[in-house]
Amino acid sequence: MASLNVGNLGEYLREQRRNAQLSLRQLADAAGVSNPYLSQIERGLRKPSAEVLQQVAKALRISAETLYVRAGILDAERDRDEAETRAVILADPSLNERQKQVLLQIYESFRKENGFGTGEAAGPARDGDGTADQATGGGSSTDGGGDAAGSDTGAGRRRTAG
Known part of the structure; x- marks a missing residue:
């Protein structure tokens, strides 16, 4: 059996x-x-599922996330950097809630454009009265209605220039 x-x-x-x-x-x-x-997992011959890794982590009393990273299921550094960026935006006292949500949506659209976005972490912008949803064209970075983001319309030009 070839080693994975x-x-x-x-x-x-x-x-x-x-x-x-x-x-x-x-x-x-x-x-x-x-x-x-x-034994095959330990020798690098099998790649276990996330469920098996969770069971092994529980039995060893270690973090399942650590095993996920080692198995290539999670990218720890990128995920940590993304989480830190989101936390800084959310913690900024100079921004109101609508501005924070719009900023997170813009950030997510840039991550998607660069091939890193999952679209799950930011979620739709909601500040109670729906103004953030209207400001970003419903939260979609591909519908062309994001006048608050503004950057979506020039995305093609940026790619060809760089």
Whole structure:
């Protein structure tokens, strides 16, 4: 069996298992997976699902997120940078709620344009009376109605210039 690019995960799991002073069989039993399957994960021959990683993390009493990052399911640095950017915007006392939501939508549209956006984190802008939704053309960065964002109409020009 050819090795998948999950050796780092397997090595890390083996190290954590040994630190917990568990045998391969004990960890497999605690996580509810087969002994051979866990062995293959540790040797980098299998890429486990997020569910299996969660079970193993619980059995080892470590963060499942750490295993997700090592397995390539999450990109920790990019996710952390995005979360920090959003937190700074939301914490800025000089902006009102509508402005914060519009800024988050603009930020998300730029991330999508650059191939990083998921569209899930910012969500639709809501400040109670719907003004943020109207200001951004309903929250869609592709409908051309985002006069508050303004940058969507020049996106094609920016790409060809750079």
